[in-house]
Amino acid sequence: MGVLEAVQRELKALFGPRALLGPEKGVYRYDAILVGSEPLAVVLPESLEEVQALVRLARRYGFPLVPRGAGSGLSGGAVPEEGSLVVAFTRMLRLEVYPEAQAAFAEAGVPTARISEEARPYGLFYPPDPASWRTSTLGGNLGENAGGPLCFKYGVTGDYLLELEFVDAFGEAHRLSREAYDLPGLLVGSEGTLALLTGARVRLLPLPRHRATLMALFPGVEPLAEAVSRAVAQGALPAKLEFMDPVCVGAVEDYLGMGLPRGRALLLAETDGDDPELVEEELSLVERTALDLGAQVERAAGGEEAEALWRARRAVSPALGRIRPKRVNEDIAVPRSALPRVVGEIEALGRAFGLVVAQFGHIGDGNLHPNILFDPKVEPEAKVWELAHGIARVALRHGGVLSGEHGIGLMKRAFMAEAVDPETLGAFLRVKEALDPQGLLNPGKLLPDP
């Protein structure tokens, strides 16, 4: 009996029908943006103990483990390489809310939005809100240290982590709070390369009682970025500050026909808090700086009008899909002050490549998503990736970073060598070697080849 058959037999014995060995495992080649190899097998564990058993098996036979949540990632972090075993956490769904402690425990497979849904009856919520939060899982969010529109005011996934439950590369289970050496903090954002994250105790916050929303249409991206910069310097801390460039605005208007003017850059701002007057006052600060910089401002009179404005932002993805059938969704973060120049350079780069680039993002913290739209039948993918790399270089040149919130994954690992100095890379590799000496955990992700 060959090794492969032996492994498959053991997987069947351990997981029964939750070990996928047939053609259905091909579905697990994809995340939301990249395609990998067909895995050796896909396993759907239901408990910490099953994850431990799996790691011990992988150690014995030496095959790589690729952790996976909902597969909604945008950097290939969950995409399998040849001969690997996908660990899909979607059956680990335990979720408990502790209202008195303002905390919740969720297993890795729990969709992120479920935490806030369960916390809502107690007047609490879980702030990290990646766009995918209805489908993406807490485990995936922890692995990528995901952010979202709310992260400007509220911070990212790691800021809400109280305790982390994980299985290390030796098959040992841990549940650690953040004292002594902060291993939970190290594992958050490590993209499954240092441990398999099985669950977390997270911090919840009281739901703010009031919100206020405005939409501002600027003559261009530059005054928009300048207005944001001034408002923040004056003390405004909106919960959300989202922007769309004229390409996005045009695409959304073609799609929804909501009466948006062409050729404008759009800013959506939402403030929140417990005192309605303060919430409105903070929004007025944004409004005044927007007006000063030539924007046309529409303020939502209530929840329904606000909802109508947010429709424009949520329509970006489907709207861009109508321009070209495929897209590469870049994810960079740059200092807020550099935004106007960065956006301008990326526009020029797109024109030089003859490709459509649409830009939007969480402008409050300089997190930008330049999307390259293309038709693989007429626009060669190699050119698209060359442009994507050019965009990453623009970010680095302006003091930015390679990943605002999507992670490095498969997509940007080659760039780590440019983004990180050799000494730091050396330190990263020493940490990896210490915690995963066999290199079993999500190989080929995040770190460049040594």
Add this chain to the structure above:
Amino acid sequence: MGVLEAVQRELKALFGPRALLGPEKGVYRYDAILVGSEPLAVVLPESLEEVQALVRLARRYGFPLVPRGAGSGLSGGAVPEEGSLVVAFTRMLRLEVYPEAQAAFAEAGVPTARISEEARPYGLFYPPDPASWRTSTLGGNLGENAGGPLCFKYGVTGDYLLELEFVDAFGEAHRLSREAYDLPGLLVGSEGTLALLTGARVRLLPLPRHRATLMALFPGVEPLAEAVSRAVAQGALPAKLEFMDPVCVGAVEDYLGMGLPRGRALLLAETDGDDPELVEEELSLVERTALDLGAQVERAAGGEEAEALWRARRAVSPALGRIRPKRVNEDIAVPRSALPRVVGEIEALGRAFGLVVAQFGHIGDGNLHPNILFDPKVEPEAKVWELAHGIARVALRHGGVLSGEHGIGLMKRAFMAEAVDPETLGAFLRVKEALDPQGLLNPGKLLPDP
């Protein structure tokens, strides 16, 4: 020429009069609570490059490096062991505030309170506020991941870290933000055992415009803890929630004669924010739960009255010093719900040992400082330490942790084996081995002997 002389010659060549080789180095044996051996030498570097040169020298000769800020630590983290070289960061004092970015860069030797002082003209502040913040340094605070009264609402040192500058055990300099592997997050709280921290870019917050303060005197610690628990569950998030047990209250009254009644447990609560009505309303929530549980409440009518109330809290240390000449200041953190039982058990333990125990702390997050007061002439230190260990065990038994904010250091490292399971300790040791294979950095701290 012996090795010692060779080292001293090199140190003199590198640091001139900032290499202390004579009897004055004896001053560096102490932190605020423990005494170690006289170091081989004390060095006062003034730049990143000097720190690098020092690490290279230490590597070559194989002697240990003990980083030190103001020496105000309470767990022996900066106390030298035999033959080590103390790196005192008190000459690294560069401090720059970036108001637009709501951030500051400070070198390791900057006293923590200086950051808020420099930020104040821009309407900003740096929240982490250990009691020692006028003397203790940012470097020491980073090493211990220090908290303070404000940390219940605002979080601890690590929550404000944007970028960390450090020299690793190989002599390489780094300045890292918190992407990919979060090494800065790992180094915070590692007590100088993984790298020498030379500076940090930290996040600042807008100064709240209003504050409100009350003092509540409870018939005992149990109803006090219950009131805190209820108020927090109802959504109150005071900036500070400090408590003192009847021993502390009595000591402060003996010292200040401010008219505090005997035999009561004291709670000080301060709320803050931008809206005066909301700030008062939040305090009223604490007031109502305090009254419900039999407290007598005094609300400060303004800043001066508030200041008078806070005098009681600040007087705790000198007041306790009048009861016995020496004390061991314990530092545990327990779930808020366990506080009444924990305080009761520690009281009983003190009585059983025939030693005076006074308890106070940041009750909002369950961080308790039981102080054992003793006279070494009549009360043997061995007994004191036995009681200290007993107190640590009470914390662990109630789901608490060994260090709320003072660190493990020298004082509690023997306890790590009880507090942390062998698998976690194994992971800690692998990380230590990876980042400091020669074991040069602050040996004998935090981690127990393998």
